[in-house]
Amino acid sequence: MTWLHDWSGLVVGWLLFAIALAGSLSVFREEIGDWARPEASCCVADSAQAGAAAVRWLSTHAAGAPGWFIQPADARSTTSYAVWADPKAGFVQKWLDARSGSPVGIRDTLGGDFFYRLHFELQLPYPWGRILSGAAALAMLLALLTGIVAHRRIFVDFFTFRPGKGQRSWLDAHNLLAVVALPFHLMIAFTGALTLATLLMPWGALSAYHGDAAALSRALYPAAIDRPAAGRPAALAPIEPMLAEAERRFDGGLYQISIAHPGDAAAVVTLIRAEDARIGIEAETVSFDGPSGRLIAAHDEHRPAVATYNILYGLHTARFADIAIRWLYFVSGIALAAMIGTGLLLWTAKRRRDRQDAGYLLVERLNLGFVAGTPIAFAAFFLANRLLPTGLTHRADAEVRVLFWTWGALLVFAALRAPAKAWRELLVCGALTGVAIPMADVASGAAAWNGVTVGVDLIALIVAGAYATAAALVLRSARATRQRTAS
Amino acid sequence: MAARTVTPRYRLGVAARCAATLLGGYGVAVLVAIAGAWALPMAPIEAATTGTIAALLVLPVAAMGCFWASSAARAWIGIALFAALFGGIALAAGWRP
Numbered sequence: 001m002t003w004l005h006d007w008s009g010l011v012v013g014w015l016l017f018a019i020a021l022a023g024s025l026s027v028f029r030e031e032i033g034d035w036a037r038p039e040a041s042c043c044v045a046d047s048a049q050a051g052a053a054a055v056r057w058l059s060t061h062a063a064g065a066p067g068w069f070i071q072p073a074d075a076r077s078t079t080s081y082a083v084w085a086d087p088k089a090g091f092v093q094k095w096l097d098a099r100s101g102s103p104v105g106i107r108d109t110l111g112g113d114f115f116y117r118l119h120f121e122l123q124l125p126y127p128w129g130r131i132l133s134g135a136a137a138l139a140m141l142l143a144l145l146t147g148i149v150a151h152r153r154i155f156v157d158f159f160t161f162r163p164g165k166g167q168r169s170w171l172d173a174h175n176l177l178a179v180v181a182l183p184f185h186l187m188i189a190f191t192g193a194l195t196l197a198t199l200l201m202p203w204g205a206l207s208a209y210h211g212d213a214a215a216l217s218r219a220l221y222p223a224a225i226d227r228p229a230a231g232r233p234a235a236l237a238p239i240e241p242m243l244a245e246a247e248r249r250f251d252g253g254l255y256q257i258s259i260a261h262p263g264d265a266a267a268v269v270t271l272i273r274a275e276d277a278r279i280g281i282e283a284e285t286v287s288f289d290g291p292s293g294r295l296i297a298a299h300d301e302h303r304p305a306v307a308t309y310n311i312l313y314g315l316h317t318a319r320f321a322d323i324a325i326r327w328l329y330f331v332s333g334i335a336l337a338a339m340i341g342t343g344l345l346l347w348t349a350k351r352r353r354d355r356q357d358a359g360y361l362l363v364e365r366l367n368l369g370f371v372a373g374t375p376i377a378f379a380a381f382f383l384a385n386r387l388l389p390t391g392l393t394h395r396a397d398a399e400v401r402v403l404f405w406t407w408g409a410l411l412v413f414a415a416l417r418a419p420a421k422a423w424r425e426l427l428v429c430g431a432l433t434g435v436a437i438p439m440a441d442v443a444s445g446a447a448a449w450n451g452v453t454v455g456v457d458l459i460a461l462i463v464a465g466a467y468a469t470a471a472a473l474v475l476r477s478a479r480a481t482r483q484r485t486a487s
Numbered sequence: 488m489a490a491r492t493v494t495p496r497y498r499l500g501v502a503a504r505c506a507a508t509l510l511g512g513y514g515v516a517v518l519v520a521i522a523g524a525w526a527l528p529m530a531p532i533e534a535a536t537t538g539t540i541a542a543l544l545v546l547p548v549a550a551m552g553c554f555w556a557s558s559a560a561r562a563w564i565g566i567a568l569f570a571a572l573f574g575g576i577a578l579a580a581g582w583r584p
Contacts, residue, residue, distance in 0.1 A: 004554045142547040149551075193543050201542045205535035206519025207582060219532040305529065305536040310542075 024333030053101030434464025
C-alpha cells in the first residue's frame with residue numbers, strides 16, 4: 001500500500017496541488033469577484049431585483065441568443081453573472097451591475113470565477129479538463145485511503161513533530177496535516193469525483209434509459225422544460241412576478257434564472273432555489289411559460305437517491321455555507337494543498353540518499369516549480385487585476401495570460417537553476433509577491449475599503465509571511481550545513 | 488521498495504496490476520453502476536443514481552484490492568470474479584449489453 005500511496009500521490013500530486021489551491025480560493029468565488037470588480041460595489045443586492053435588471057439588459061443586448069443563464073447578485077456578490085451563446089462570438093459571459101443590470105464601467109475580469117473554472121476545467125477544452133480533474137479526484141481518494149494504511153501510526157503520532165530533521169520533519173508535517181482534516185479530505189475527494197459523475201461514470205444511468213440522454217435529463221430534472229423554439233416572436237412577460245412567485249414558493253433566494261428561447265413564443269423561464277436554507281443543489285425548481293408568465297412546472301426534490309446525490313454535490317460546492325463554514329472550508333482546503341505539497345517533498349526526501357537518477361531530478365525540479373511557484377502564479381492574477389489598465393481590450397484574457405506566463409516562467413526557472421538556490425529565490429519571490437498585493441491595492445486606489453479587501457490583503461500578507469519564514473529556514477539550514485562541512 | 492532489485496519480472500507484475508486497476512477496476516465499477524440501475528427495486532432514476540454513487544466508491548477499493556492481492560494474476564482473477572458477479576446481476580435483471 002505504501003508503494004501505491006507513493007505513486008498514486010506522485011503521478012497526480014502536482015495537478016492536485018493546483019486543484020486544491022484553486023478550489024480553496026473558489027470557496028470565496030463571490031468575494032474574490034467583489035474584490036476584483038471594485039467599480040460594482042454599490043450595495044447589498046436583492047436577488048430578485050438584480051435578476052430582473054439583468055434580464056432587462058440581456059433583452060436588448062443578447063436578444064438573438066438561444067438562451068440566457070443568470071446567477072443573480074445576492075448578499076455575497078455585487079454583480080449578477082450572465083452567460084449566453086452569441087450566434088457570432090460563441091459563449092459570452094458578463095458580470096452585470098446589481099442595480100442597472102449593465103456591465104458598462106465594471107472592469108473586465110473573471111475574478112473568483114477564474115479559480116472556480118480552473119479548479120475543475122483546468123483551462124482545457126470540454127470535456128477533457130473535467131475528465132482529468134475527475135480522475136485526479138479519484139486518484140486523491142485512492143491516495144488518501146492508501147495513505148491511512150501506509151502511515152498506520154498517524155493517529156498515534158499525531159502529537160509528534162520533530163522539526164529540523166529533514167525527511168522525519170516532512171513526514172510529521174504530512175501526517176499532522178492529513179489527520180487534522182482527514183474527514184474533510186475524504187469528503188472533498190469523493191464528492192469532487194461525484195460532481196463529475198456524469199462524465200466519469202455515465203454508463204449505469206445511460207443504460208437504464210437505453211442510451212437516451214434527453215430522457216435521462218427529463219427524469220433527473222422534471223421541472224426543466226425542454227421544448228423547441230416555436231419560430232414565432234413573442235415578448236417575454238414581465239419577469240418580476242415570476243421571480244416573486246418563485247421566492248414565495250421557495251421561501252428562500254434564487255440561485256439561477258435560465259431563459260430558453262427568449263423573444264420566442266415557446267420561451268421558458270426556469271428558476272432554481274439558492275442553498276440559503278437547505279443543503280443540496282437544485283433542491284427546488286419552477287418553470288414559467290415565457291410569453292404568458294404562467295407557472296407550467298414545479299419540482300421539490302425529495303426522491304431519496306437523487307436528493308442524496310444533490311446534497312453530496314452541495315457539500316462539495318459549499319454554496320450553503322455561511323461565512324464561518326466558508327473559512328473552515330478554506331482552511332481545510334489549504335491544509336489539503338499543504339499535505340499534498342509536503343507529500344511531494346517527502347517523495348524526494350525519502351529517495352535523496354540512494355537514488356538520484358533522472359526521475360528523481362525531474363520530480364525534484366517539478367516539486368520546486370509547482371509547490372513554490374503555483375501560489376506565486378495565482379498571486380500574479382490578483383496583481384494583474386489591480387495593475388492592468390482598466391480600458392485594455394480583452395482584459396480578462398490578459399489577466400489569465402499573466403497567470404500562465406508567470407507559472408510557466410517559474411517552472412522553467414525551477415528546471416534550469418540549481419535546486420538549492422532556486423528554493424531560496426522562489427521563496428523570497430513569493431514573499432515579495434504577497435506583499436505586492438496590498439501595495440497594489442493602495443497604489444491603484446481601486447479598492448473599496450471593506451471586509452472583502454481586508455480579507456484579500458490579509459491572506460496575501462499571511463502568504464507572504466509564510467514564504468518569508470520558509471526562506472529564512474532554508475537560509476539557516478544552508479548556513480548550518482556549510483558550517484558543518486567547514487569544521 | 489528501494490532495497491528491492493527491480494527485475495523485468497517485477498516491472499511486468501506492476502504493469503499488470505496497474506492494468507487490472509485502470510481497465511479491470513473501471514470495468515467492474517461500470518458493471519456495478521449498471522447492475523444497480525437495473526436490479527435495484529426503485530424508480531429507474533433512483534436506481535441509476537444509487538448505482539453511480541456506489542460505482543465511484545468501488546473504484547478506489549478495487550484499486551487497493553489489485554495491489555493488495557499477493558500476485559498480479561490473483562488481482563486479475565479477483566477482477567474477473569467481481570465482473571462476473573455484477574455482470575450476472577445486471578443480465579439477470581434484464582440488461583443486455
